[in-house]
Amino acid sequence: MKEYLYDPHTHTAETSKCGHLPAAEVVDRYAGHGFSGLVVTDHLHPEYLSRIDTDHNWDHVIDHYLAGYRASTGETNWDWM
Numbered sequence: 509m510k511e512y513l514y515d516p517h518t519h520t521a522e523t524s525k526c527g528h529l530p531a532a533e534v535v536d537r538y539a540g541h542g543f544s545g546l547v548v549t550d551h552l553h554p555e556y557l558s559r560i561d562t563d564h565n566w567d568h569v570i571d572h573y574l575a576g577y578r579a580s581t582g583e584t585n586w587d588w589m
């Protein structure tokens with residue numbers, strides 16, 4: 509039986525203040541240590557929202573919020589970048 513190793517609580521520097529590494533580096537490091545996957549659990553809170561220019565556009569807010577997750581999956585075709 510194949511064993512799987514996951515981290516169910518990971519933050520990325522793209523979104524969470526407590527994330528110290530960019531998502532791509534997080535993924536590389538976990539993969540290098542034999543992990544099968546991880547769950548990106550970045551924060552969405554008022555302090556974070558105050559740091560980005562959203563123009564009160566929630567689509568823009570969500571795009572920023574998902575930046576770490578998208579970077580971790582290799583999805584980089586965002587319209588705001």
